[in-house]
Amino acid sequence: MAGRTADTLALLRDEIRRMERHHAAAGVDAYLPTGFTAPDERLGGGLSRGRVHEFLGAGCDRVLLARPTRFVARVLARTPGRVVWLAAHHLNLHAAGLQGAGLAPGRLICVQSETRDLLPLCEDILRERGVMALVCDLCVPLSLIASRRLQLAAESSGTTGFLLRPAPNGAIPPPSACETRWRIGAARPVSLNSVIGPEHWRIELLRSRDGRPFTWTYGLPGHATDPLDLVSPVAHRSVASSPPAGDHRDGICAA
Amino acid sequence: MLHEHDGRRPVVMAADVMARQAGVRPGMALAHARSLIAGLAAFEGDRKADEAALERLAAWCLWLCPLTSADPPDGVWCDTSGCAHLYDGEDAMLAIVRERLEALGYHIRLALADTPGTAHALARFGRERDTLVPSRGTAAALDPLPVAALRLPAETCEGLIRLGFTRIGDLRRTARAPLARRFGDLLMRRLDEALGVRPEPIRPVIPPDAIRAQRQMLEPIGTAEALAVVIGELVDEISEILRQRGQGARQLELVCERVDGTLQPVRVGTASPVDQPAHLRRLLQERIAVIEPGFGIEVMTLTVSHHEARQTTGDQTVLERGQAGGGDLACLVDRLCNRVGASRVFRLTPRASQIPERAQAQSPVTQEAAEPTSTFSFVRPIRLLDPPKPLRVEAGTESGAPQRFVWDGRTHRVRGADGPERIQGEWWLSDSEFHAARDYWITETEDGERFWLYRQGDGTHSWTGDGAWFLHGLF
Numbered sequence: 001m002a003g004r005t006a007d008t009l010a011l012l013r014d015e016i017r018r019m020e021r022h023h024a025a026a027g028v029d030a031y032l033p034t035g036f037t038a039p040d041e042r043l044g045g046g047l048s049r050g051r052v053h054e055f056l057g058a059g060c061d062r063v064l065l066a067r068p069t070r071f072v073a074r075v076l077a078r079t080p081g082r083v084v085w086l087a088a089h090h091l092n093l094h095a096a097g098l099q100g101a102g103l104a105p106g107r108l109i110c111v112q113s114e115t116r117d118l119l120p121l122c123e124d125i126l127r128e129r130g131v132m133a134l135v136c137d138l139c140v141p142l143s144l145i146a147s148r149r150l151q152l153a154a155e156s157s158g159t160t161g162f163l164l165r166p167a168p169n170g171a172i173p174p175p176s177a178c179e180t181r182w183r184i185g186a187a188r189p190v191s192l193n194s195v196i197g198p199e200h201w202r203i204e205l206l207r208s209r210d211g212r213p214f215t216w217t218y219g220l221p222g223h224a225t226d227p228l229d230l231v232s233p234v235a236h237r238s239v240a241s242s243p244p245a246g247d248h249r250d251g252i253c254a255a
Numbered sequence: 256m257l258h259e260h261d262g263r264r265p266v267v268m269a270a271d272v273m274a275r276q277a278g279v280r281p282g283m284a285l286a287h288a289r290s291l292i293a294g295l296a297a298f299e300g301d302r303k304a305d306e307a308a309l310e311r312l313a314a315w316c317l318w319l320c321p322l323t324s325a326d327p328p329d330g331v332w333c334d335t336s337g338c339a340h341l342y343d344g345e346d347a348m349l350a351i352v353r354e355r356l357e358a359l360g361y362h363i364r365l366a367l368a369d370t371p372g373t374a375h376a377l378a379r380f381g382r383e384r385d386t387l388v389p390s391r392g393t394a395a396a397l398d399p400l401p402v403a404a405l406r407l408p409a410e411t412c413e414g415l416i417r418l419g420f421t422r423i424g425d426l427r428r429t430a431r432a433p434l435a436r437r438f439g440d441l442l443m444r445r446l447d448e449a450l451g452v453r454p455e456p457i458r459p460v461i462p463p464d465a466i467r468a469q470r471q472m473l474e475p476i477g478t479a480e481a482l483a484v485v486i487g488e489l490v491d492e493i494s495e496i497l498r499q500r501g502q503g504a505r506q507l508e509l510v511c512e513r514v515d516g517t518l519q520p521v522r523v524g525t526a527s528p529v530d531q532p533a534h535l536r537r538l539l540q541e542r543i544a545v546i547e548p549g550f551g552i553e554v555m556t557l558t559v560s561h562h563e564a565r566q567t568t569g570d571q572t573v574l575e576r577g578q579a580g581g582g583d584l585a586c587l588v589d590r591l592c593n594r595v596g597a598s599r600v601f602r603l604t605p606r607a608s609q610i611p612e613r614a615q616a617q618s619p620v621t622q623e624a625a626e627p628t629s630t631f632s633f634v635r636p637i638r639l640l641d642p643p644k645p646l647r648v649e650a651g652t653e654s655g656a657p658q659r660f661v662w663d664g665r666t667h668r669v670r671g672a673d674g675p676e677r678i679q680g681e682w683w684l685s686d687s688e689f690h691a692a693r694d695y696w697i698t699e700t701e702d703g704e705r706f707w708l709y710r711q712g713d714g715t716h717s718w719t720g721d722g723a724w725f726l727h728g729l730f
Binding site: 059060061064065066067069070073082084090092093094095096097098100101105106108109110111112113114117121124125128129130131185186187188189195196197199200202 | 583584586587588590591594595599600601602603604605611614615617620634635636637638639640641662663665667670671672673697699701702703704705706728729730
């Protein structure tokens with residue numbers, strides 16, 4: 001009996017928190033930490049929850065979007081709850097790679113839709129409270145109005161949206177009403193050692209609602225030769241409280 | 256032999272095999288038939304009773320599938336979509352149907368096709384006693400049949416034959432407009448229905464204990480808001496019945512009857528038995544967009560076409576029942592399934608295979624699988640190129656690692672490479688993979704980008720693969 005009362009109380013608290021979120025954006029879990037310390041500090045704790053964020057790829061990765069996908073998976077790995085992954089084409093996610101980024105594939109609800117249904121579905125899922133986040137492989141142009149609608153839908157429910165936007169011709173898409181826009185790609189390795197060492201990421205915050213654009217370069221250790229390092233700590237327990245062990249910064253420069 | 260009165264004289268309504276052999280045909284005058292056969296056993300026919308018996312037979316066929324319908328004067332339609340596997344395939348299913356109906360004393364002809372129209376035509380005009388039309392073989396099966404198979408009025412058939420259209424194939428290959436102008440809309444509609452271009456709803460037999468609710472409107476309605484209100488009322492009514500019976504709906508059928516007499520069916524399914532009005536209402540209201548009200552809808556009927564016992568958990572608190580996250584999620588999954596198709600909503604589950612593209616399977620979201628144990632010992636990219644893209648490697652080291660390759664119109668110089676990771680073909684699956692091997696390399700270019708490349712074959716023996724390079728993913 002005591003247990004059930006506690007459950008009810010927890011549910012009520014949860015419910016109240018959910019009602020309040022709409023009015024008071026500030027709160028303990030108003031941000032989703034990215035796991036990279038400098039961008040987190042810059043954004044006041046991470047990506048805002050209940051908002052829509054855009055991600056672009058760079059270089060050869062601008063269509064496949066492997067690094068942006070890994071970035072998003074790393075963010076989601078630190079959160080609980082189910083994630084809807086929406087794609088208009090064949091969904092080319094690889095379960096082992098998701099697991100490697102720390103996101104358990106079992107948490108995903110994958111949806112393949114027609115291209116013309118993509119944006120309405122996005123909006124509909126973003127209005128849903130039962131899921132943690134929506135990730136969409138957005139292969140269609142996004143107008144300012146459409147992005148505003150998505151943003152409003154996310155705000156109404158507290159579900160966070162991640163739009164992964166391939167750019168086949170390499171052009172940066174026109175501005176949208178999304179909270180932040182990122183470009184995640186590779187950076188030139190510093191060392192001249194011919195052994196595969198740390199991975200070099202270039203994380204660009206191209207646009208954010210209240211702030212200047214910024215660029216960071218990170219080295220992520222132990223990729224190819226030592227898979228254990230990257231994977232295991234994140235997969236089965238939340239590491240939101242502590243930054244991942246091997247996260248170190250190579251250099252920081254303003255763009 | 257049965258006879259009836261056509262207003263002028265008694266005529267033959269139906270004749271059995273022996274009478275037919277003697278030359279008796281339906282429509283012939285009774286006196287003529289009597290003159291052909293001495294001692295003809297003639298009984299007065301009763302069309303109303305026949306129709307009632309046909310309805311009963313259609314209801315009897317509910318053991319086969321959830322949707323059956325009488326097709327007067329002498330047929331029964333069964334919508335067996337998704338039922339064949341219960342009887343070990345379509346052939347076995349037809350055999351069972353034949354066996355059971357013959358045990359009841361019926362002479363039957365069976366046809367299984369994609370559309371009711373084609374099944375109707377083949378059951379009556381097909382060459383074989385039992386016909387099974389393969390999926391996408393509808394047009395080919397219809398072509399050799401006479402035009403009378405299209406359920407047309409006698410005068411249309413006569414007109415068509417007079418113009419030289421004897422087969423359905425002739426009609427299909429002719430311009431539509433002149434035919435439609437001459438014979439009216441019905442001809443083209445029947446043709447489209449038989450070919451499956453235009454859907455043909457069948458009016459299903461309602462099982463006696465069906466859970467259904469109906470609203471007849473005083474004024475025809477047509478706006479989305481009005482439809483939503485009516486759906487809300489219907490759902491409240493049936494969810495109350497469902498709750499009393501301890502059942503949950505798995506499939507709902509909403510039929511809207513329009514002023515012009517056509518039916519607009521909407522079908523939604525759920526992944527698990529549901530009796531919550533909010534959940535069902537949401538599923539149905541989402542489908543309002545597919546209803547075409549035309550000049551207005553007069554009658555709306557909501558039927559639970561498939562229901563299952565709900566596993567009730569007694570110790571749920573009011574709050575949980577109201578809006579716990581779990582319920583929301585089930586509702587979301589159901590809505591997504593109804594919107595994009597159940598096969599396009601899935602989870603990724605690991606599968607025991609070394610070949611990267613086979614190492615995962617798509618399984619339904621409802622199925623709660625155990626958390627995958629991490630059996631991957633090598634790093635894998637988060638997205639795979641499907642299919643792998645061929646790529647030109649211009650130079651390689653002695654160990655086989657690529658040094659320079661062309662991708663995306665640019666030459667990439669490899670700064671460092673890790674590998675090879677050799678993956679052998681799964682020879683237990685197919686002979687062609689017996690010797691096949693792939694060597695995977697993780698290569699980092701001078702720009703810091705990491706490619707996941709593989710070479711078909713081990714580089715030494717030609718039978719393991721032709722040595723072509725492919726890009727399978729990026730890190």
